[in-house]
Amino acid sequence: MKRLAPRLLAAAIIATLAGQAQAEIAIDVIGPYEVSFEGLVQADGNWYHNDMQDLGGTLGNGGDGKDQEFEMRRAELVLKGKGTMFDWVLGFDAKANKFLDANVKWKIGSNYLMVGQFKQPNSLEELSSTKNNDFISKAMVTNTFGVARRVGVAYGDDGKNWGYSVNAFGRELTRNLAQGQGFGGRFYYAPMVDSGSLLHFGVSAVDYDTARDTQRWRVRPDADLSTGRLIDTGNILNADRIRTYGLESAWVDGPFKVQGEYMRSTTTRTSATTAPDFTADSWYVSGVWNLTGETWGYKSGTPTTPLPNDPSAGMWQVGLRYDDTNLSDGAIRGGDEHNITIGVNYYWRSNFKIMANYVAAKSSKYSSAAAGNVDDDPNIFETRLQFYW
Secondary structure, eight states, rough: OOHHHHHHHHHHHHHHHHHGOOOSSSEEEETTTEEEEEEEEEEEEEEEOOOSSSSTSOOSOOOOSEEEEEEEEEEEEEEEOOOSEEEEEOOOOOOOOEEEEEEEEEEETTEEEEEEEEOOOOOHHHHOOOOGGGGOOOOOOHHOOOOOEEEEEEEEEEEESSEEEEEEOOOOEEEEEEEEEEEEEEEEEEEEETTTTEEEEEEEOOOOEEESSEEEEEESOTTTTTTSSSSEEEEEETTTEEEEEEEEEEETTTTEEEEEEEEEEEESSSSSTTSEEEEEEEEEEEEEEEEOOOOOOETTTTTOOOOOOSSTEEEEEEEEEEEEEEEEEEEEEEEEEEEEEEEEEETTTTTTTEEEEEEEEEEEETTTTTTTTEOOEEEEEEEEEEEOO
């Protein structure tokens, strides 16, 4: 009942606002702050054409025999305050029952000091707005090695052509979720930033404690509702720290955008002589074309998605992504997976988005029962209905 209450509250608020929604709802000016209210609701459907594993099965058994899943993905409510010297934000996801961004930012020109919970700066895709994801599921590299939100402190500079962020962080604000103290940073440089033209490069690094002596790397096959994972290291014992380095780039020319990221992560272990360190890597490259002619913006080192040129007609996008993850190193044979995702997005007016993706996954993982590698190559069709303000 406790978990149901915030979801019912979110549904009631959404129903009230649906008829008069806009891109952002201004509430009031309180002291020096312009206070606004934002929200995001996503409902997903996944249809699986399974190969070896039942991707829709219940964890821990042989599968439930279903080849589709339907679920509300997010129900986010965000209150923001924007002032001359300070900005603040408080967000909560009623679906996942967890806090989102919850921080205060002190602005010093283009520099800033931020305290609270925020996204750690080690993934271009993770730092981009969730409501404007190019594909329904973020790439495997983001879902595997992206640190996402943690409580901490950050100092940085968000210039037009370059910027950086250095940070120290601990656990996630909501209890019993991500843990492990660490630090990291990101630097980006954009030698070309013009209307309709962008060239962006970035590097990032994070180093943090595993919080426990066991680490497990696994990833869904570009399908957020899947309970199955095609590649999985199992428990890595004597795990001490995780160190991840990332490279990123993006190019925009009018209605075309090409983006890519690479991350390499090492799990260090306390007894390296008997248990060597484990290193894995993952990357993706994607391309998106705005068929209706819109181009992208650029803010704080990330490309931004525009509103439709003609709100009544909407904006159409088509996209293609290839991503690869290798979770095998030495005696740990977590497997290798590479996927191709084809996507179509439709933005209507300022508040609605419809997405459809087709994922062709190919994986290979060692099986002790088969005494060799076993291939598992499912196909997945995905849809998302989204309402936001």
